[in-house]
Amino acid sequence: MRWEDLFADLELQWEANEAAELAAELADRSRREAAYLRLIDRLRPVVGHPARCRVLGGQRAPETLHGTLSALGVDWFLLAEPGATEVLVPMRSLLAVENLPVVSAQPGHEGPLAAKLDLRYVLRGLVRDRSVCTLLFVDGTSLHGTPVRVGADFLEVAEHAVGEFARRGRVRSGWTMPLDAIAYVRRVP
Known part of the structure; x- marks a missing residue:
């Protein structure tokens, strides 16, 4: 050698x-x-793209929602479904997201403004707009009405018939629910 x-x-x-x-x-x-990655960091690259999610609240089983992930907050996301409906989903109701891309956003780079835009902030927007909604609860039951007030940990809704507005004489009942009871809120177009 x-x-x-x-x-x-x-x-x-x-x-x-x-x-x-x-x-x-x-x-x-x-x-x-x-x-160090959080779920919000995994979801941020998907904003503006189709998403398929399993959430709490289906009748005896999780429900699958699909549409375009149109907005994302620290404890919620907004899914634009086909047919011009929007579904506001608290992160605590999310069970799984299908086929997320391998790439993730940098942890903690959502900015100080986004950190303030929590679920209560978005629900206050529904109250301000007097949006008619269908709320699905984590037990699978639902309520149709108009959100009227948001507290620190609760939401109040004026229940009324589908196709009606929350007007005197049309409101069936007023409901107060903990935010943790809400699986998702679907805005009625």
Whole structure:
């Protein structure tokens, strides 16, 4: 064996060892970085794209919603369904999202304004607009009406018939519910 062959063999072994160590370090670093990702970071790249989600509240089973993920907050997302309906889903009702892309947004980069736009803020918008909605509860029951007030941890809804508005004489009942009881809110077009 010549000295050059020995040195070449040792150099190849050294390079292979270095490449294996680098690959192990990159894999370990990727696992550590993934530990800092939140669900909102996984969902942010999907805003503006079709999404299929399983949520609480279906009759004895989770319900599947599909549409375009049109907006995202710290504890909610908005799904634009085919047919011009919008569904506001609290994150706590989300069970799974199908086929998210591999890429994620940087953790914690939603900005200070987005952090303030929580579920209560969006529900106050429905109250302000006097939007007619159908609310699905986590137990699978539903309520049709108009949200009238949002508290720190509750929502009040004036129940009325489908196709009616919350006017004197048309309101059947007033309901107050904890926000945690809401599986999703579908805005009626």
